[in-house]
Amino acid sequence: MSxxxxxxxxxxxxxxxxxxxxCSVSLLSKNFTRRELAAGDTLYHQGSECRSVxxxxxxxxxxxxxxxxxxxxLLRLAYPGEIIGYRAFLKGxxxxxxxxxxxxxxxxxxxxxxxxxxxxxxxxxxxxxxxRCADGLDQCRDRLRSRETVSNKDRLSELLGRLTEAFGExxxxxxxxxxxxxxxxLADLIGVAPETxxxxxxxxxxxxxxxxxxxxxxxxxxxxxxxARR
Amino acid sequence: MSxxxxxxxxxxxxxxxxxxxxCSVSLLSKNFTRRELAAGDTLYHQGSECRSVxxxxxxxxxxxxxxxxxxxxLLRLAYPGEIIGYRAFLKGxxxxxxxxxxxxxxxxxxxxxxxxxxxxxxxxxxxxxxxRCADGLDQCRDRLRSRETVSNKDRLSELLGRLTEAFGExxxxxxxxxxxxxxxxLADLIGVAPETxxxxxxxxxxxxxxxxxxxxxxxxxxxxxxxARR
DNA sequence: CGCGCGCTTGAAGTTTTTCAATTAGGGTGG
DNA sequence: CCACCCTAATTGAAAAACTTCAAGCGCGCG
Numbered sequence: 299m300s301x302x303x304x305x306x307x308x309x310x311x312x313x314x315x316x317x318x319x320x321c322s323v324s325l326l327s328k329n330f331t332r333r334e335l336a337a338g339d340t341l342y343h344q345g346s347e348c349r350s351v352x353x354x355x356x357x358x359x360x361x362x363x364x365x366x367x368x369x370x371x372l373l374r375l376a377y378p379g380e381i382i383g384y385r386a387f388l389k390g391x392x393x394x395x396x397x398x399x400x401x402x403x404x405x406x407x408x409x410x411x412x413x414x415x416x417x418x419x420x421x422x423x424x425x426x427x428x429x430r431c432a433d434g435l436d437q438c439r440d441r442l443r444s445r446e447t448v449s450n451k452d453r454l455s456e457l458l459g460r461l462t463e464a465f466g467e468x469x470x471x472x473x474x475x476x477x478x479x480x481x482x483x484l485a486d487l488i489g490v491a492p493e494t495x496x497x498x499x500x501x502x503x504x505x506x507x508x509x510x511x512x513x514x515x516x517x518x519x520x521x522x523x524x525x526a527r528r
Numbered sequence: 529m530s531x532x533x534x535x536x537x538x539x540x541x542x543x544x545x546x547x548x549x550x551c552s553v554s555l556l557s558k559n560f561t562r563r564e565l566a567a568g569d570t571l572y573h574q575g576s577e578c579r580s581v582x583x584x585x586x587x588x589x590x591x592x593x594x595x596x597x598x599x600x601x602l603l604r605l606a607y608p609g610e611i612i613g614y615r616a617f618l619k620g621x622x623x624x625x626x627x628x629x630x631x632x633x634x635x636x637x638x639x640x641x642x643x644x645x646x647x648x649x650x651x652x653x654x655x656x657x658x659x660r661c662a663d664g665l666d667q668c669r670d671r672l673r674s675r676e677t678v679s680n681k682d683r684l685s686e687l688l689g690r691l692t693e694a695f696g697e698x699x700x701x702x703x704x705x706x707x708x709x710x711x712x713x714l715a716d717l718i719g720v721a722p723e724t725x726x727x728x729x730x731x732x733x734x735x736x737x738x739x740x741x742x743x744x745x746x747x748x749x750x751x752x753x754x755x756a757r758r
Numbered sequence: 759c760g761c762g763c764g765c766t767t768g769a770a771g772t773t774t775t776t777c778a779a780t781t782a783g784g785g786t787g788g
Numbered sequence: 789c790c791a792c793c794c795t796a797a798t799t800g801a802a803a804a805a806c807t808t809c810a811a812g813c814g815c816g817c818g
Contacts, residue, residue, distance in 0.1 A: 363673065371676075373669065388655070388662040421651040425618070428658035432618040435661060438668040439603060443593065445675065446601075446719050450805085481765065489676050491807055496766050512765090512815065680773085711797060721775055726798055742783060742797090 303330040309379040314426040322419045329412035335399040344396040348386035350407045354378050357403020358478055361395050372486040381430045400478040453488045454498050455507055462517055477513040533560040539609040544656040552649045559642035565629040574626040578616035580637045584608050587633020588708055591625050602716040611660045630708040683718045684728050685737055692747055707743040
């Protein structure tokens with residue numbers, strides 16, 4: 299643990315690189331790098347080949363799909379503790395999406411070839427990456443499902459609540475968030491047109507769930523933002 | 529190949545159990561079983577623990593999610609050649625969905641413990657299962673995406689076209705399918721209410737894309753059912 | 759201070775849902 | 789083989805939700 303590169307990480311206990319026999323730890327350490335990204339920086343591009351496996355250590359990433367016609371849409375967010383780029387790694391194909399930082403962020407990186415070497419020595423690592431992939435599948439199915447069972451308003455409320463919980467700060471009598479993305483991205487995430495998103499936000503304000511102004515969102519400091527009744 | 533249990537399978541070249549060193553082949557063979565299911569038979573139940581990894585060899589499976597309130601909804605179909613039950617296998621958890629046969633079907637089964645033994649000897653097998661998982665993730669994302677970019681009518685047309693291609697038979701001047709599931713299931717698959725589905729089918733008939741009566745669907749024998757222009 | 763882009767607002771139109779009532783199909787038993 | 793029955797499917801009408809297009813506003817940056 300002492301010399302494990304993830305040893306001091308807040309997500310160490312859930313790390314895919316842990317546990318590892320000592321010989322593999324040194325192999326890992328040699329090829330383990332951290333990278334800081336400013337908001338807007340791109341971690342990997344759509345269509346580029348898989349060069350690494352990344353673990354989000356701090357910040358927030360947008361996973362986007364770029365249409366052939368130049369349109370781009372935000373598919374999902376990657377929060378700290380999540381692995382990204384594993385899909386291309388597991389399939390041995392190029393990235394089908396691009397990942398960019400939405401706020402100052404940090405990723406821990408293990409090169410593709412090095413990762414495969416670690417896995418050769420410790421196949422349990424592959425099993426853990428596969429488990430993350432299955433988690434991703436579950437999430438994706440949940441979203442597909444909630445698209446059909448939960449109203450757009452409630453889904454927006456959940457999304458903003460989650461963002462606020464993760465990145466907001468406590469102010470007097472409320473919890474305050476500076477939105478790390480434009481409205482268009484929020485609209486993509488819940489799957490509606492930007493105009494509809496704007497109206498949904500207004501409704502949530504009218505319902506007293508939150509206050510919004512520009513990029514500032516405030517949840518009244520109930521013990522915790524409720525998941526919107528009805 | 530001669531004594532590989534998948535050796536005669538139509539999907540052999542893509543089998544997750546192949547290639548395999550000879551010693552692993554014999555380990556696999558000992559614990560490999562085929563199972564025939566009648567339409568309506570359940571392969572595994574939601575909440576049951578993962579006892580095997582299954583490969584659909586013939587027929588069609590419905591992967592359903594049962595709500596706590598007794599409602600059930602069809603999440604996806606599994607066609608021949610697909611692996612099912614891998615999610616629970618990879619996560620080491622119980623099944624979060626149930627799988628049941630929609631028509632007379634056959635699955636090839638490898639017990640959970642045996643599968644892990646094969647993997648221990650041949651980690652490449654795990655990599656192949658993980659790849660299938662990543663494929664599943666891609667599919668799921670495609671559906672999420674197409675939900676927002678393709679009209680419900682076109683998505684229905686694609687679905688029926690795919691079913692007809694896989695399970696239909698050629699009649700004079702058309703390709704004919706007997707639907708292996710009720711309308712409610714079709715509605716679940718494209719994510720609309722059953723009444724809407726009924727109206728979408730009517731529209732497709734009016735457009736001349738297909739003819740439908742009860743469970744019989746006919747696509748006029750254009751070279752192949754096109755994926756709906758427009 | 760002004761300009762521009764992103765966001766909001768309004769109004770009209772489309773699509774889907776919902777509820778309720780009717781019809782059709784497929785299987786069963788006479 | 790036919791009549792019947794039950795469930796599944798269809799249809800209709802009204803309401804809800806969302807989209808689209810167009811115009812106006814305002815925040816933030818230079």
